[in-house]
Amino acid sequence: MSTTIPRPPTDPAEYDAFGCDPNSDVIETPDKVSPNIRLTRKVHGSFDVTMPDGRDVRFWGFVDPNTSGGDRTWPSPLIRVRQGQIVHATLDAAKNTHTIHWHGIEPSTVNDGVGHTSFEVSNQYTYQWQAKTPGTYFYHCHKNTVLHFEMGMYGPLVIDPPSGPGLLFERHPADEDQATDLRYQVEAIWSFDDVDPRWHELNHSAGLCGEDAGLNRFEPKYFLISGVPHPRTERDPRVIVRARKGQNILLRSINATYSNLDIRIGLNSTIVEMDGRPLRTNPQLGTFSKPIPVPAKAVTNLTPAQRTTFMIHNVQPGRYEVTATYKDWITNRPHAAGGLARTWIEVT
Amino acid sequence: MRRRQFLQYGGGLAGVAGLSFLSGPLLAQAAPPPIEVSLRIQEADVEMVDGSAVFMWAFSLGTGKPSVPGPVIRLKQGQTVTLTVQNLASTPHSLQIPGMPGVSLGPIAPNGIGSVTFTVGLPGTYFYLDPDRAPLNRLLGLHGAIVVEPAAQPPGSPATPYAAGQATPGVRALFSALGNHARFPGSPWQPGRDRIWVFNQIDPRINKLAEAGDLAGALDLTASFLPRYFTINGLSGVDAAHDEATVPRGRVGQPLLLRALNAGLATHSPHIHGNHVFTTAEIVESSHAVRVLDNIIEEDTWSMPPLMRRDLLLPFAKPPEIPDAAWPPRQEKFPLIYPMHCHNEISQTSAGGSYPLGLVTDWIIEGPL
Ligand SMILES: [Cu+2]
Numbered sequence: 001m002s003t004t005i006p007r008p009p010t011d012p013a014e015y016d017a018f019g020c021d022p023n024s025d026v027i028e029t030p031d032k033v034s035p036n037i038r039l040t041r042k043v044h045g046s047f048d049v050t051m052p053d054g055r056d057v058r059f060w061g062f063v064d065p066n067t068s069g070g071d072r073t074w075p076s077p078l079i080r081v082r083q084g085q086i087v088h089a090t091l092d093a094a095k096n097t098h099t100i101h102w103h104g105i106e107p108s109t110v111n112d113g114v115g116h117t118s119f120e121v122s123n124q125y126t127y128q129w130q131a132k133t134p135g136t137y138f139y140h141c142h143k144n145t146v147l148h149f150e151m152g153m154y155g156p157l158v159i160d161p162p163s164g165p166g167l168l169f170e171r172h173p174a175d176e177d178q179a180t181d182l183r184y185q186v187e188a189i190w191s192f193d194d195v196d197p198r199w200h201e202l203n204h205s206a207g208l209c210g211e212d213a214g215l216n217r218f219e220p221k222y223f224l225i226s227g228v229p230h231p232r233t234e235r236d237p238r239v240i241v242r243a244r245k246g247q248n249i250l251l252r253s254i255n256a257t258y259s260n261l262d263i264r265i266g267l268n269s270t271i272v273e274m275d276g277r278p279l280r281t282n283p284q285l286g287t288f289s290k291p292i293p294v295p296a297k298a299v300t301n302l303t304p305a306q307r308t309t310f311m312i313h314n315v316q317p318g319r320y321e322v323t324a325t326y327k328d329w330i331t332n333r334p335h336a337a338g339g340l341a342r343t344w345i346e347v348t
Numbered sequence: 349m350r351r352r353q354f355l356q357y358g359g360g361l362a363g364v365a366g367l368s369f370l371s372g373p374l375l376a377q378a379a380p381p382p383i384e385v386s387l388r389i390q391e392a393d394v395e396m397v398d399g400s401a402v403f404m405w406a407f408s409l410g411t412g413k414p415s416v417p418g419p420v421i422r423l424k425q426g427q428t429v430t431l432t433v434q435n436l437a438s439t440p441h442s443l444q445i446p447g448m449p450g451v452s453l454g455p456i457a458p459n460g461i462g463s464v465t466f467t468v469g470l471p472g473t474y475f476y477l478d479p480d481r482a483p484l485n486r487l488l489g490l491h492g493a494i495v496v497e498p499a500a501q502p503p504g505s506p507a508t509p510y511a512a513g514q515a516t517p518g519v520r521a522l523f524s525a526l527g528n529h530a531r532f533p534g535s536p537w538q539p540g541r542d543r544i545w546v547f548n549q550i551d552p553r554i555n556k557l558a559e560a561g562d563l564a565g566a567l568d569l570t571a572s573f574l575p576r577y578f579t580i581n582g583l584s585g586v587d588a589a590h591d592e593a594t595v596p597r598g599r600v601g602q603p604l605l606l607r608a609l610n611a612g613l614a615t616h617s618p619h620i621h622g623n624h625v626f627t628t629a630e631i632v633e634s635s636h637a638v639r640v641l642d643n644i645i646e647e648d649t650w651s652m653p654p655l656m657r658r659d660l661l662l663p664f665a666k667p668p669e670i671p672d673a674a675w676p677p678r679q680e681k682f683p684l685i686y687p688m689h690c691h692n693e694i695s696q697t698s699a700g701g702s703y704p705l706g707l708v709t710d711w712i713i714e715g716p717l
């Protein structure tokens with residue numbers, strides 16, 4: 001062999017701080033301003049979810065300690081705030097260390113929840129951010145993320161306009177499109193996920209310090225929508241959408257998988273928001289996008305962590321199929337164990 | 349065995365379609381000088397982030413240092429380029445620029461030299477790569493980025509990365525707003541202010557077979573690709589986060605163009621913290637030509653299937669969810685540092701663990717406006 005291409009020289013301490021031995025010196029929230037809303041998420045160590053084949057699979061998650069009975073929820077409970085609100089969100093890491101990253105929300109570095117750019121949280125930290133753009137987001141742990149995210153440590157997050165749920169965003173006089181109805185009477189928040197049960201037997205710090213935990217091998221066996229495994233998705237009220245003739249339906253879709261996700265909806269829809277940004281052209285606001293019409297049964301692809309929100313206007317009676325195909329990130333073919341979840345939109 | 353190839357394309361092929369967008373006088377006035385680019389291909393042991401080494405093929409510019417990916421080549425639209433490739437490896441190799449028709453060269457035998465002269469096509473982000481034994485040769489290192497810049501910027505309107513006839517109303521509106529709109533205070537985009545992010549994945553079993561000369565076996569194994577290393581510009585984790593050429597840096601109001609390319613076989617899902625990006629171009633799937641977009645969508649996560657190339661404008665805006673009353677920060681100090689990482693989190697590992705020593709880097713806001 002003629003040539004060697006070496007890695008760049010790196011300080012071993014920096015190498016460790018980047019991954020194996022991150023900073024956990026939690027500080028007091030800097031530049032604190034008074035909040036409009038306070039909330040808490042506490043790490044819940046472990047609970048089981050029974051899969052359709054009878055197997056119990058272990059999950060971790062966040063709970064809201066101020067709400068009773070919510071200690072076995074997966075995905076973690078929805079956070080819903082309004083545009084303009086200053087949010088103080090306290091993470092109670094319980095034992096071990098964790099973080100919360102507010103995915104799609106862009107606060108200062110220390111409020112971003114990433115260990116290698118700030119710190120991992122032991123005990124408690126209060127994250128500060130101000131909700132700016134109505135849309136669909138999610139929150140998740142960003143420690144050993146490859147594992148902690150798969151273990152279920154995430155939940156949906158919605159920013160509503162100041163008037164609250166029921167309206168996608170407030171119409172602005174300079175919006176090029178003044179016609180589209182932005183109100184909805186029925187809403188679904190679908191978090192798509194896939195589960196490889198082998199990963200759920202691992203220790204919380206598996207692989208972190210150089211050990212080969214097989215985390216480059218992901219072979220999901222269960223395909224779920226909002227914590228409900230297929231085929232229960234076909235009847236579970238947490239997933240099925242029920243509407244009445246003439247209503248507008250808003251479908252917020254979050255790809256929480258490690259798969260290329262193809263969604264097909266059995267009736268015409270319009271993509272009205274992606275990644276927490278309304279699709280709108282407005283020279284005054286400095287936005288340059290347009291809603292995307294999607295014909296019935298056409299494929300919409302969501303890459304992992306992407307959010308896509310569909311609006312269906314003025315629905316007519318019928319039973320419409322919705323499918324999600326979970327495709328391997330290398331072969332781009334549905335996973336061997338099925339790679340499908342199906343549910344329905346029922347309009348009466 | 350020594351073989352010399354000299355391929356020259358006539359006016360028909362070289363007059364790439366996009367040139368017709370430019371008027372004759374403008375083109376003549378802007379015609380950039382001809383340029384010669386010479387690349388070498390050689391075998392290399394490439395050190396991974398965990399200290400292990402894998403066999404790869406690497407490009408170098410002339411007698412410069414070989415690297416994976418190969419060195420970035422910057423060209424201007426309409427420029428006449430003579431590209432020479434010298435093959436110092438023990439296997440034949442070829443070269444292509446997908447999306448730039450007619451630029452094709454090889455196979456070049458071991459110790460051979462090949463050459464092609466062509467006229468540079470439409471502005472945008474391109475790959476040069478070895479298309480042989482696809483995807484083996486490119487996967488094992490023979491890929492690099494080409495940036496094609498417009499021959500001239502239209503007088504009186506803001507600079508964009510694209511030719512006048514190529515830029516869409518959406519792209520023109522975005523670039524007109526930068527530095528000139530309440531949402532984007534600061535400067536307009538400056539041509540050349542960009543970062544190139546080439547993604548790849550490595551399954552050392554395949555490299556090992558190629559090193560032993562079993563190229564057919566190595567190619568077969570790509571059908572059950574199980575990568576253990578995930579790289580951006582050939583680096584992983586902390587190495588990428590410390591690489592000057594990889595890390596975007598600047599103050600609020602200094603927009604930067606990200607040029608993302610995926611040489612590998614896995615579909616990446618890059619996610620950026622701190623700012624959303626505006627996707628301005630991607631490729632046409634069938635022809636690999638640059639497609640400048642008109643519907644300029646803001647994303648925090650975007651899809652990068654194999655061979656995809658995307659341009660994304662990183663506005664370097666004040667991170668929007670910092671409370672207005674807390675800006676600029678007083679207690680928290682600049683720089684503000686944000687990661688960009690692939691959200692198919694499998695890619696955040698190396699050798700089966702070691703989060704986050706995978707496809708991740710940082711970007712840095714050095715100060716306020
Ligand atoms: Cu995320």
Ligand SMILES: [Cu+2]
Nearest residue numbers: 101142619689
């Ligand atoms: Cu992240």
